[in-house]
Amino acid sequence: MSIKMNKILCVGHSACDITYVLHEYPIENRKYKADETKIMGGGPTGNAAYLLGKFGEFPSYITTLGKDLYGDLIVKELESVQVDLKNSLVKEGYTTPCSMIITNTSNGSRTILNHRNKNLIPSDYKIDYSLEPEIVLFDGHEIELARMTLDTFPKAVTILDAGSYKEETVELAQKVDYLICSEDFARDYTKVDRLTEENYREVFSKLEDLNGKTVVITLGEKGCIYRKDGELYNFPAFKTKAIDTTGAGDIFHGAFVYSLGKGYDFIETIKFSSVCASLSVEKIGGRESIPELKDVYERMEKWQSTDFKI
Numbered sequence: 001m002s003i004k005m006n007k008i009l010c011v012g013h014s015a016c017d018i019t020y021v022l023h024e025y026p027i028e029n030r031k032y033k034a035d036e037t038k039i040m041g042g043g044p045t046g047n048a049a050y051l052l053g054k055f056g057e058f059p060s061y062i063t064t065l066g067k068d069l070y071g072d073l074i075v076k077e078l079e080s081v082q083v084d085l086k087n088s089l090v091k092e093g094y095t096t097p098c099s100m101i102i103t104n105t106s107n108g109s110r111t112i113l114n115h116r117n118k119n120l121i122p123s124d125y126k127i128d129y130s131l132e133p134e135i136v137l138f139d140g141h142e143i144e145l146a147r148m149t150l151d152t153f154p155k156a157v158t159i160l161d162a163g164s165y166k167e168e169t170v171e172l173a174q175k176v177d178y179l180i181c182s183e184d185f186a187r188d189y190t191k192v193d194r195l196t197e198e199n200y201r202e203v204f205s206k207l208e209d210l211n212g213k214t215v216v217i218t219l220g221e222k223g224c225i226y227r228k229d230g231e232l233y234n235f236p237a238f239k240t241k242a243i244d245t246t247g248a249g250d251i252f253h254g255a256f257v258y259s260l261g262k263g264y265d266f267i268e269t270i271k272f273s274s275v276c277a278s279l280s281v282e283k284i285g286g287r288e289s290i291p292e293l294k295d296v297y298e299r300m301e302k303w304q305s306t307d308f309k310i
Contacts, residue, residue, distance in 0.1 A: 007131070007132060007133045007134045007135070008052055008057055008059040008060070008133060008134075008135045008136075008137070008257060008261060009059065009060045009061070009062065009131060009133035009135070009136045009137070009149070009153070009156070010045040010046075010048055010049040010052070010059055010060070010061045010062070010136075010137045010257075011045060011061075011062045011063070011136060011137070011138050011139075011142060011145050011146050011149050012043065012044055012045030012046070012062075012063060012137075012138055012139035012140070012141045012142050012145075012146070012161075013043040013044055013045060013046065013063065013097070013116075013139055013141035013142060014041065014042070014043040014045075014046040014063040014064070014065055014074055014096070014097065015041070015042045015043045015046070015070075015096070015097040015098060015099045015114060015116070016039065016040075016041060016042065016070035016073060016074060016096060016097070016098045016099070017038075017039070017040055017041065017042035017099050017101055017246070017285070017286055017287075018037070018038075018039050018098065018099065018100050018101065019036075019037060019038040019039075019040075019101040019102075019103055019110075019244075019246065019284065019285055020034040020036075020037055020100070020101070020102050020103065021034055021035045021036040021037070021038070021103045021105060021244075021284055022034060022035060022102060022103065022104060022105070023035065023104070023105055023106055024104060024106055025102065025104045025109070025111070026102065035105075036284065038284060038285045038288065039073070040073075040077065040285055040286070040287045040288060041073060041074035041077045041078065041287055042099060042246075042247065042250075042286050042287060043063070043097070043139075043141075043250075044139035044140075044141070044161050044163055044249070044250045044253065045061065045063070045137055045138070045139045045141075045161065045250075046061070046063065046074065046078070046250075046287075047247050047250035047251060047254065047286050047287055047290070048137055048139075048161070048250050048251070048253050048254030048257065049061040049078060049083050049254070050077065050078060050081055050083065050254075050287050050290060051250075051251055051254035051255065051258070051276075051290045052083075052254055052257065052258055053078065053081030053082050053083040054081045054290055055258055055293055057258060057261065058082050058083075058084065059083055059084065060083075060084040060085075060086075060087060060131055060133065061078065061083050061084065061085055061087075061088060062087045062088055062089075062127065062142075062145050062149065063088050063089070063142060063145075064088070064089045064090075064094055064119040064121075064142060064145075065088065065089070065090045065094060065096050066090075066091070066092075066093075066094040066095045066096040066119075067090060067091060067092050067094070068095070068096050069096075070096035070097075070098055071090060071094070071096040074096065075090060077287065086128065087127055087128050087131065089119065089121065089122075089125065094119045095116070095117040095119065097114060097115065097116035097117075098114070098115055098116075099112050099113065099114040099115075100112070100113045100114075101113075101246055103243075103244045103246060103284060105243045105244065105284075107242070108241075108242025108243050108244055108245050108281055109245060110244060110245055110246045112246075121144045121145065125148075127145075127148055127149060127152045129152065131153070132153070133153055133156050134156055134157060134261075135156060135157045135158075135159070135257055135260060135261055136149060136150075136153060136156045136157070136158050136159070137158075137159045137160075137161065137253060137254075137257050138158065138159070138160050138161065138172050138176065139160070139161045139163065139253075140160065140161070140162055140163065140164070140166060140168055140169030140172055141168070143168040143171070143172075146168075146172055150175060157177050157178075157260065158175070158176040158177050158178070159176060159177065159178040159180060159253070159256065159257060159260075160172050160173055160176040160178065160179050160180065160181075161180060161249070161250070161253040162179060162180065162181035162182065162185040163181075163182050163184070163185060163249060164182070164184055164185060164188075165184065165185050165188035165189055169185065170189065170210070173207075173210050173211055174210060174211065174212075176211070176213070177213050177214060178213065178214045178215075178216070178256075178260075179207065179210070179211040179213070179214065179215045179216070180215075180216045180218065180252075180253055180256060181207065181215070181216070181217055181218070182217075182218055182249060183195055183217065183218065183219050183220065186203050186207060186217045187203075189206070189207065189210070190202070190203045190206045190207070195217075195219065197310065200225060200232060200234075200310055201232060201310070203217070204217065204225060204227070204232060208227070214226075214266075215227070216270070218249060218252060219237075220237070220245070220248075221237050221242070222234075222236075222237060223235045223236040223237040223274065224237075224270065224274070225310065226266075226270065228266070228267070228307070231309050231310075232309070232310040233307040233308065233309055233310060234307060234308055234310050235267075235270050235271070235274060235305075235306075235307040236305055236307075236308075237274060237277075237278060238274060238275060238278035238299070238303055238305070240278050240279075240281065240282055241282065242281035242282070243281065243282065243283070243284065244281060244283065244284045244285065244289065245281050246284075246285060246286040246289070247280060247285070247286025247287065247289060247290075248277045248280050248281050248289075249277070250286065251276050251277050251280045251286075251289070251290055251291075252273045252274070252276065252277040253273075254276075254290075255272055255273040255275075255276035255277070255296075256269055256270075256272075256273045258272075259272045259273060267307065270307075271300060271303075272296065272300065275296050275299045275300050275303065276290075276291055276296055278299070279291035279295055279296065279299065
């Protein structure tokens with residue numbers, strides 16, 4: 001699908017991420033000294049919007065934030081990379097969500113505790129029609145804003161970052177052009193205990209029935225699976241030493257949107273997104289681990305891997 005102009009809109013969840021870096025996962029009822037702490041903005045589409053801004057795309061972003069310490073930090077970060085927030089709801093009485101993240105550098109895992117109050121959307125809120133996005137990325141959160149966006153821009157190419165299983169995510173999955181879902185979402189939606197090569201076809205077919213257009217299942221260190229020319233393929237992940245997987249999925253989705261906007265073909269889009277995610281897990285923190293474009297292209301040139309049929 002070729003897109004001549006790159007007008008991108010992200011719609012979804014923002015949070016302030018407070019990360020504690022440890023060499024091992026903590027045991028209950030003990031005290032630990034963190035090796036490092038980091039505070040930065042986060043959230044699936046928030047990280048994707050930041051990546052797109054960093055890559056020079058001037059994206060628009062619709063989210064809800066409070067006029068508080070965390071909200072101010074997030075606004076400052078996003079505006080530093082030219083993310084347009086004029087349609088976001090940043091106001092008194094709203095609460096900016098906060099996530100505490102425990103990063104285990106021995107294996108790269110991250111455990112997230114999130115707290116968020118529901119910020120009610122004003123009944124008179126309207127999205128600026130002049131945005132005219134050609135690509136819209138959703139994350140399954142802020143469902144009222146997502147519904148309004150779909151109604152306002154019916155001709156836009158739409159992508160869903162389906163990270164976790166919720167009724168709202170399933171609703172959006174049926175309406176978007178690209179359903180890019182996590183292993184967790186795929187497993188929970190299809191009610192299998194875990195994804196294996198033995199059930200890939202069954203799980204993928206059920207997700208295709210849900211979406212009806214284009215489906216990709218991301219599998220972390222196992223890469224991702226998709227259909228090409230009627231056949232199911234696995235694109236392997238770049239082999240690297242992960243020290244923190246926080247935000248890797250968000251970065252994959254942001255890179256996917258970037259690639260579509262640049263007119264890359266589907267396989268090149270998958271490869272570009274996979275390389276961005278692989279670079280991100282080599283650093284601590286979600287937003288701070290977003291790679292430089294030059295590093296992405298350098299790794300792509302060196303990486304000769306290709307997909308294989310399942």
